[in-house]
Amino acid sequence: MKLYDWQIAPNPRRVRMFLAEKDITVDTVQVAGPKDMDLSAWFLEMNPRRRVPLLVLDDDTQIGEAMAICRYFEARHPQPPLFGRDAAEIAQVEMWEREADNNCLQAGGESVRNSHPAFADRALPGYPEATPQITELAERGRMRYYRFLALAEERLAAVDYLAGAFFSVADVTAFCAIDFWRKFRLPITADYPRLERWYARVASRSSTAA
Amino acid sequence: MKLYDWQIAPNPRRVRMFLAEKDITVDTVQVAGPKDMDLSAWFLEMNPRRRVPLLVLDDDTQIGEAMAICRYFEARHPQPPLFGRDAAEIAQVEMWEREADNNCLQAGGESVRNSHPAFADRALPGYPEATPQITELAERGRMRYYRFLALAEERLAAVDYLAGAFFSVADVTAFCAIDFWRKFRLPITADYPRLERWYARVASRSSTAA
16 A cells, blocks of 8 residues: 655644554655645646545555545554544544544635635645635634634643543644644644643654654 | 434434434434524533534533534444444545535535525634625535535446445435535536436435434
8 A cells, every 4th residue: 555645734744643653654655845836747647636645555445534544544453542442532532633624724724725825826725726815714714723722722621632631633633733834823822821731742742753 | 311403404414314324312402493593592502612413421521523423323333334344444434424524515505604695694603703704605615515526426436325335424424415505506417417316315215304
């Protein structure tokens, strides 16, 4: 199997971090260089969904979506569990991972892609035609992003990690998102002291080097 | 435990359909009437995420997000499996459910909520403050929606259901979305004959009455 990755992007980083937590090594191909602004033509041609990460199995099955790839490996290498161990944990992980995906990773992207000049006419990832920026989304995405940070701040009063007392893929998604978007004028401000401590806690894991 | 539901909305319908497939009965509360335009005040107060569906366990744990609720029940009642049985199936279900959630259920909602007069100042679900409509999103959401239909149409050339030869939550999400948004000027057109057959196939399941 082969993992198609783009070192600079936050979405595939989730998979790299997940694999590092599991100590799994996968043959990996970079789909573009670190200074490129778009995916390579050969990758766009082989993958109609036009997005990274992508896992291609030996029978040529394509698995897109970071969480689909992570679940594939979780099923084959259950230890350590990163999607929860029983019904209650599984539900908390799913809820918080979806929340982080929609309202942190995607919301940050919505804000940045609809305002940063580097994304002019590429406001949506994965589309071959021009997708013009919509100015109002810069603010709406930012509002959703900080609403997520506030929700996480409240949550972290009770527990050390988003899904509970244990580290999970919900933390992977939120960390990769926050660590990326903070470089694009979406910092963790002083209003989120618990989130800042959570960030430091996650950042200290060796998997964040992946 | 209690399931908080709103009979008219597509998102909680996913959970009802999932439970019907499993033949599970849960004590259910309607959070608003079928003619209401918004969730009841008592529900918004008890649920800071301000969205349905919501499952509240006997220890008061709140589980939001339709797929988190479904996974909770899948863990407790594995038969029939609706999230896949092995690593390859699990990955396909996750990939197609996420695709359907983002680019069919949410994209249709983005188009309709940013154009229909009923959603003036409520373009985003789950926010207490006014969220004004952004006119350009009506078209962008529609574009994403039909891109999903085209992707599904292509997929259904090879298999009977979105994740493969078996019915899964990916079909539940896509069906509940398409069945709802088709009433809001987002029909399955003649360009999608396989999708129309898939729709009839899913519609014939007794769980769609839920």
